[in-house]
Amino acid sequence: MIPGMVGDREGNLRAVEDLDGVSYDVLVVGTGSAGKPLAGALAKAGLRVLAVERHRIGGECPYVACVPSKSMLLSARRHRRQPGRKPDVLDREAFAQAVGIRDRTVRYRDDSEEASGMLGEGVELVRANATIPPGSSRSLRLNDRATVHWTRALVLATGANAVIPPIDGLDPIDGLDQDAAGIWTSDRALSGDELPERLAILGGGAIGCELAEVYASFGSRVTLIEAGPALLGREQPWLGEAMAEGLRGIGVDVRTGTELTSVRPADPGPGVLLSLGDGELVPAQRLLVAIGKKPVTAGLGLEQLGIEPGEGGELAVDARMRVRVKNQVLDDVFAIGDLTALNPYTHGANYQARVVADELLGRGRDADHNGTPRVVYTDPAAFAVGDTERTAADRGLRTITARFDVTGTTRSAVERTLDPDDHRPAGLELIADAGSGVLIGAAAIGPEADSWAAELALAVRARITLQALADQPHAFPSWAEAISAPAQELAEKLRG
Amino acid sequence: MIPGMVGDREGNLRAVEDLDGVSYDVLVVGTGSAGKPLAGALAKAGLRVLAVERHRIGGECPYVACVPSKSMLLSARRHRRQPGRKPDVLDREAFAQAVGIRDRTVRYRDDSEEASGMLGEGVELVRANATIPPGSSRSLRLNDRATVHWTRALVLATGANAVIPPIDGLDPIDGLDQDAAGIWTSDRALSGDELPERLAILGGGAIGCELAEVYASFGSRVTLIEAGPALLGREQPWLGEAMAEGLRGIGVDVRTGTELTSVRPADPGPGVLLSLGDGELVPAQRLLVAIGKKPVTAGLGLEQLGIEPGEGGELAVDARMRVRVKNQVLDDVFAIGDLTALNPYTHGANYQARVVADELLGRGRDADHNGTPRVVYTDPAAFAVGDTERTAADRGLRTITARFDVTGTTRSAVERTLDPDDHRPAGLELIADAGSGVLIGAAAIGPEADSWAAELALAVRARITLQALADQPHAFPSWAEAISAPAQELAEKLRG
Numbered sequence: 001m002i003p004g005m006v007g008d009r010e011g012n013l014r015a016v017e018d019l020d021g022v023s024y025d026v027l028v029v030g031t032g033s034a035g036k037p038l039a040g041a042l043a044k045a046g047l048r049v050l051a052v053e054r055h056r057i058g059g060e061c062p063y064v065a066c067v068p069s070k071s072m073l074l075s076a077r078r079h080r081r082q083p084g085r086k087p088d089v090l091d092r093e094a095f096a097q098a099v100g101i102r103d104r105t106v107r108y109r110d111d112s113e114e115a116s117g118m119l120g121e122g123v124e125l126v127r128a129n130a131t132i133p134p135g136s137s138r139s140l141r142l143n144d145r146a147t148v149h150w151t152r153a154l155v156l157a158t159g160a161n162a163v164i165p166p167i168d169g170l171d172p173i174d175g176l177d178q179d180a181a182g183i184w185t186s187d188r189a190l191s192g193d194e195l196p197e198r199l200a201i202l203g204g205g206a207i208g209c210e211l212a213e214v215y216a217s218f219g220s221r222v223t224l225i226e227a228g229p230a231l232l233g234r235e236q237p238w239l240g241e242a243m244a245e246g247l248r249g250i251g252v253d254v255r256t257g258t259e260l261t262s263v264r265p266a267d268p269g270p271g272v273l274l275s276l277g278d279g280e281l282v283p284a285q286r287l288l289v290a291i292g293k294k295p296v297t298a299g300l301g302l303e304q305l306g307i308e309p310g311e312g313g314e315l316a317v318d319a320r321m322r323v324r325v326k327n328q329v330l331d332d333v334f335a336i337g338d339l340t341a342l343n344p345y346t347h348g349a350n351y352q353a354r355v356v357a358d359e360l361l362g363r364g365r366d367a368d369h370n371g372t373p374r375v376v377y378t379d380p381a382a383f384a385v386g387d388t389e390r391t392a393a394d395r396g397l398r399t400i401t402a403r404f405d406v407t408g409t410t411r412s413a414v415e416r417t418l419d420p421d422d423h424r425p426a427g428l429e430l431i432a433d434a435g436s437g438v439l440i441g442a443a444a445i446g447p448e449a450d451s452w453a454a455e456l457a458l459a460v461r462a463r464i465t466l467q468a469l470a471d472q473p474h475a476f477p478s479w480a481e482a483i484s485a486p487a488q489e490l491a492e493k494l495r496g
Numbered sequence: 497m498i499p500g501m502v503g504d505r506e507g508n509l510r511a512v513e514d515l516d517g518v519s520y521d522v523l524v525v526g527t528g529s530a531g532k533p534l535a536g537a538l539a540k541a542g543l544r545v546l547a548v549e550r551h552r553i554g555g556e557c558p559y560v561a562c563v564p565s566k567s568m569l570l571s572a573r574r575h576r577r578q579p580g581r582k583p584d585v586l587d588r589e590a591f592a593q594a595v596g597i598r599d600r601t602v603r604y605r606d607d608s609e610e611a612s613g614m615l616g617e618g619v620e621l622v623r624a625n626a627t628i629p630p631g632s633s634r635s636l637r638l639n640d641r642a643t644v645h646w647t648r649a650l651v652l653a654t655g656a657n658a659v660i661p662p663i664d665g666l667d668p669i670d671g672l673d674q675d676a677a678g679i680w681t682s683d684r685a686l687s688g689d690e691l692p693e694r695l696a697i698l699g700g701g702a703i704g705c706e707l708a709e710v711y712a713s714f715g716s717r718v719t720l721i722e723a724g725p726a727l728l729g730r731e732q733p734w735l736g737e738a739m740a741e742g743l744r745g746i747g748v749d750v751r752t753g754t755e756l757t758s759v760r761p762a763d764p765g766p767g768v769l770l771s772l773g774d775g776e777l778v779p780a781q782r783l784l785v786a787i788g789k790k791p792v793t794a795g796l797g798l799e800q801l802g803i804e805p806g807e808g809g810e811l812a813v814d815a816r817m818r819v820r821v822k823n824q825v826l827d828d829v830f831a832i833g834d835l836t837a838l839n840p841y842t843h844g845a846n847y848q849a850r851v852v853a854d855e856l857l858g859r860g861r862d863a864d865h866n867g868t869p870r871v872v873y874t875d876p877a878a879f880a881v882g883d884t885e886r887t888a889a890d891r892g893l894r895t896i897t898a899r900f901d902v903t904g905t906t907r908s909a910v911e912r913t914l915d916p917d918d919h920r921p922a923g924l925e926l927i928a929d930a931g932s933g934v935l936i937g938a939a940a941i942g943p944e945a946d947s948w949a950a951e952l953a954l955a956v957r958a959r960i961t962l963q964a965l966a967d968q969p970h971a972f973p974s975w976a977e978a979i980s981a982p983a984q985e986l987a988e989k990l991r992g
Contacts (some may be wrong), residue, residue: 066973070906101914347970368939448944450976457970469954472953473956475848475869475950476562476842476843
């Protein structure tokens, strides 16, 4: 699609200027995992919807985030299992092949198919910058050349960008050529074709862990630096420790509880020299910064509606995803997706899109952000849902927990007799509210955990009792059997 | 353990005779997937329990059924994925290696570890034939050399044996050396080390499909003969058709709607010559008969208690698993496991054991056989739970259904870009009760379906509404995402 041009269902292209003064039922700003399904659902229901996108139609996920990451992880796993593979040798050929498959998977980051999809659903689409103009009366300026109006709702879904932390040598990095300076963010790592001999990764969350696995599998010497005491810091500590054990098993140098204090250009270059809090110097060709994301609000003119982003840049919303302004909510302005920082996953954004679509289509209900799975697609995969013991305590709940060694399942025993060298960590923990006897959280790691633990997300959301979960037959010999023993243990505790 | 000898927690061995006149709280006949966990649970709770086993402690599952089958399937899958493998060539070396791994997995069919496990739980154990004597007053004869008594309950858990159908040349086969005649049942196939060049399999249920995949993977020419119109006959027909497509994809000659009319010794031998209903003659080294199982009741002396097995040999039970005799139930005689034919899975037997344990420990509740997953561990795996449209109609329910092509998930797209030659069938169908809006059944086939579809078993059992299932966020890009689209479609239908 030509920048600054408008598309409609008939494939007509018009200049942005032609939209000046046009009124829509709903304006959607941002077409990522939140905005795109929302715009489509509303247009299919007969509303006139204009979606505005500054960058790629479809957002980050299909091009430079979840999808290429999964592709690279699958290729990496396959490569690690190659007989005769030398673990410590850079395998540029295999990496190039993986990159080729990745790029086919993401259609070379060309968004025309996603754009056609949206147009086909009846969404009108424009590639432009959107700004709420001063004295706005339900209007939006596009590229400062046209003003469009909404009658029902403005939906903000501009997503989030990688945060570069205020570390000596990294900040301020605006205006710096990050690539030349040896600094990557995940979108750069997931769209480039470079296999660094040494890669440092800052941040032990999902992205840091996934990319550590990818690069280590192809022979990069990866150092994963996490300031907190464990990887996957918001999860139960044992889960992060198991993840670290898994990554160490494939050669990643995991440094938890370690500050990055400064980044200097390597001399001689190229690359960087990192100083760690313990005084150690770590050289690397590249430093991948993956400490988190910050909602994108700059330039939107939110102040015209009295909207003030929170400390992390996020927009506060009520249970219907309407934007909060001080002590009230704006009836006709919604925020969904990473912009809310409430549920920063593709499936979380999809979910919020459904909540707003239902609201605007007259079948509204409150959003329930509980029961959203949090998955790390490493091998073994990590899965978490609902509360941790910490968040439950913050809510004043008394919890009881049960841990289970997933290698104790028959399925694991059968698989490990085939693969005696398989020492991947595998475990499951269930967290119940002692008061209600209901499952409120779970954490799992193990082969196919992204598949078999999904049941626990449903259980948390549907407020299934431990009694019911303990009574549920799990197929023998499937991985899901892992759920039975800790569920029965907790049911017993609750009864006793 | 020495046959005819008794073990107790201290490891003391006594002759069966020494038990004469001893009274137990509970006598358990059979130590398979039903009897073993029940005996263990009761002994751990402090009851005095004697378990009687005629054959192997632990029953069939750990030695000659599910466990070796899963091991062989995993080896077979790995072998199929070997680069450079020739699909049509018998690979005896790879098969022998798989058999070696299988035999290590099943500990060479030695039951001493399972026996130690039971003794460690406090169960007393005797290897003997058990018969209810004439005029029985809560007593059981062991090897016709001792009489033991129960005060609380007798639990029958004798399992089931493969059925040999009344087909010309097969029946009567008693007294015939099956092996010499070229006839196998699954336990023979799963404990031997022979790789037939041509293998015919009679019966397209779970066992027939799994073993077809195993042998075809190692190069056997497999003909799978099923009299019914589709494989997996009790499931939704499309599931059996998808299974057939998958098996054909790895070279199995699938013949549905085909009768086996006679079996003759091949001339020249060895092997058999099969006549099919369409007049075709199929030669094979071996015929594996896998048309079903029949409960084992012969010689138990059930008639002494007035118990008459049903037409299929099964014992009728009430919701507490108490044996029914005409219009009443026996208060103190229970039947569990394959003997009831209610829930013929290892996990179904485990479940029934929990129901009886709870009953005898004073916390009884009715058994709920709904929500038991039915899994075929082929690749792709098949999964079904709850009602089919047929069983729902039999119950007088009006159903609505939604099908989804699982290859439409992002996960599948990513995996198939890596494996463009992956044409394995993948699909999901949800079945809802139009009246209550509740999920009552599901059928799935696809990679890891035994893992990701498990959620649907919980949903069926917990009577989750389609609305709730549609609202459940599934992790992107996991296989479980496949559930969202058909769930939302059904929720929409129910709303509309």
